Amino acid sequence: MFQFLKQHENYKELIWVLAKTDFKLRYHGSVLGYVWALLQPLAMFAVLNFVFSSIFARGGGEPFYSLQLIVGIMMFTFFSEGTSSGMKSLLSKSQLITKTYVPKWTIILSSTIHSVLTYLMSLIIVVVFFIWKGLVPSFGAVMMFLFFSFLIYVIIVSFSFLTASLFIRFRDLAMIWGVVTQMLFYATPIVYPLKTMTENMQQLLLANPLAFIVHFTKESLINDHFPDLWQINFFIVLLLLIFIISIFVYKKTSKGIAENF
Amino acid sequence: MKRDIAIEVKNVSKKFKIPHEKIDTMRSIFVNIFSKKTYEEFKALDDVSFKVKKGETFGIIGRNGSGKSTLLKILSGVYRVDEGEVNIDGKISPFLELGIGFNPELSGRDNIFLNATILGLNQKEIKEKFDHILEFSEIGRFIDQKVKNYSSGMKGRLAFSVAIHADREILLMDEVMAVGDMRFKDKCLDVFENFKKQGKTIVLVNHSPEVIRVNCDNAMVLDGGKVMAVGDPDEVMKEYERIVNV
Numbered sequence: 001m002f003q004f005l006k007q008h009e010n011y012k013e014l015i016w017v018l019a020k021t022d023f024k025l026r027y028h029g030s031v032l033g034y035v036w037a038l039l040q041p042l043a044m045f046a047v048l049n050f051v052f053s054s055i056f057a058r059g060g061g062e063p064f065y066s067l068q069l070i071v072g073i074m075m076f077t078f079f080s081e082g083t084s085s086g087m088k089s090l091l092s093k094s095q096l097i098t099k100t101y102v103p104k105w106t107i108i109l110s111s112t113i114h115s116v117l118t119y120l121m122s123l124i125i126v127v128v129f130f131i132w133k134g135l136v137p138s139f140g141a142v143m144m145f146l147f148f149s150f151l152i153y154v155i156i157v158s159f160s161f162l163t164a165s166l167f168i169r170f171r172d173l174a175m176i177w178g179v180v181t182q183m184l185f186y187a188t189p190i191v192y193p194l195k196t197m198t199e200n201m202q203q204l205l206l207a208n209p210l211a212f213i214v215h216f217t218k219e220s221l222i223n224d225h226f227p228d229l230w231q232i233n234f235f236i237v238l239l240l241l242i243f244i245i246s247i248f249v250y251k252k253t254s255k256g257i258a259e260n261f
Numbered sequence: 262m263k264r265d266i267a268i269e270v271k272n273v274s275k276k277f278k279i280p281h282e283k284i285d286t287m288r289s290i291f292v293n294i295f296s297k298k299t300y301e302e303f304k305a306l307d308d309v310s311f312k313v314k315k316g317e318t319f320g321i322i323g324r325n326g327s328g329k330s331t332l333l334k335i336l337s338g339v340y341r342v343d344e345g346e347v348n349i350d351g352k353i354s355p356f357l358e359l360g361i362g363f364n365p366e367l368s369g370r371d372n373i374f375l376n377a378t379i380l381g382l383n384q385k386e387i388k389e390k391f392d393h394i395l396e397f398s399e400i401g402r403f404i405d406q407k408v409k410n411y412s413s414g415m416k417g418r419l420a421f422s423v424a425i426h427a428d429r430e431i432l433l434m435d436e437v438m439a440v441g442d443m444r445f446k447d448k449c450l451d452v453f454e455n456f457k458k459q460g461k462t463i464v465l466v467n468h469s470p471e472v473i474r475v476n477c478d479n480a481m482v483l484d485g486g487k488v489m490a491v492g493d494p495d496e497v498m499k500e501y502e503r504i505v506n507v
Contacts (some may be wrong), residue, residue, distance in 0.1 A: 010383040017378040025366055100336035100360045102379060172286040258339045
């Protein structure tokens with residue numbers, strides 16, 4: 001009926017400009033600028049490292065415990081910030097929905113791009129840490145890490161499409177999700193190595209894609225130990241499935257949200 | 262649809278459900294799980310049909326709450342129709358409000374890029390038009406200041422300049438002529454005349470019968486979501502004045 005696809009031929013630029021603006025807005029105005037963005041995960045690292053390195057790294061227990069911790073924290077922050085800002089993306093840009101026609105998916109995608117930009121910033125710190133500790137991961141491990149980061153991105157995109165329209169109708173989703181991410185943080189082997197769990201518990205935890213990703217990122221970067229191909233394939237298929245479902249849910253839930261603000 | 266028609270609206274209706282108690286949290290779903298959800302239905306548009314020819318200036322007038330804004334939102338694609346059909350031939354500029362996406366924490370320059378992108382321009386076009394936009398807005402050296410430090414007149418002028426550079430074939434204008442001082446208003450009228458000369462289709466929503474009479478080729482009166490009259494502006498304005506005076 002409508003030929004709106006014609007109206008906005010600048011999708012890519014729209015997504016990029018919105019993401020860039022958010023990025024700029026978030027960190028400007030403070031002299032320390034980008035440092036602030038990284039301060040929160042760094043402070044978290046400092047505290048957790050102080051408390052837990054004495055447990056897990058004592059007597060050469062976990063090699064490069066601090067590196068494992070910083071990688072885990074940065075990946076998890078990418079996940080938690082990406083999902084929560086993706087969920088809030090449509091509401092925070094309500095003007096673009098109620099006052100003009102902008103395809104809603106561009107708003108959601110721009111939020112995920114913004115999260116990627118922040119994540120890339122945080123990776124600088126990770127690199128600095130690796131240099132400081134003098135560990136050079138293998139090329140394959142770095143590739144694995146980038147691939148896993150991409151998988152987290154797929155999770156963020158799917159989650160954003162699933163919840164962005166729902167969040168407009170149910171404003172307390174943010175609080176619920178806040179609690180869930182906090183639980184996920186401890187269900188993911190970030191502060192503790194997976195092997196400290198019992199065999200059964202390990203299997204259970206690894207069913208959580210995030211735990212799988214973080215665990216094997218650490219394993220490949222530190223110990224050059226990779227997951228089996230079938231495991232990776234399983235999660236690729238699973239995430240692909242979730243992604244497809246999220247697109248369907250988005251199509252269903254995004255209809256008529258301009259009317260229901 | 263004939264080729265000389267820019268906008269064709271056929272039997273469009275739009276209802277809004279206004280719940281008595283708004284449910285906007287998961288918590289309230291659980292709390293109200295057994296209570297009956299009641300709402301009132303409000304028909305914003307009721308079987309509205311009209312056509313706008315290409316190159317025509319079409320006026321829409323009506324009292325507050327007559328459905329003008331709902332209609333514009335449907336034309337711009339913000340709202341979907343419940344019933345009926347809308348056909349649009351040409352790129353439409355959603356002029357519903359000025360300065361959409363403007364952020365007070367950003368500089369005027371950044372806001373031009375942001376707003377113009379939202380209005381559908383690409384970066385190359387914006388760079389080409391930037392000097393014109395700046396010149397027209399008369400913001401001058403304040404362009405790199407944050408917009409929160411602008412006066413409301415400056416903000417309006419900046420937003421207006423971006424909007425007129427969006428280069429669309431069909432323009433929706435919802436009482437946006439009222440920005441700036443007398444001189445700037447004259448400039449805006451010049452732009453408006455230019456648009457007409459360029460053969461752009463303009464849908465003008467205004468409360469003043471005088472503005473519609475002077476500027477429009479055809480006009481329509483809405484009242485209570487229904488089309489009361491459509492056609493020659495002079496005739497249509499008589500109908501409007503009759504409605505208002507009842």
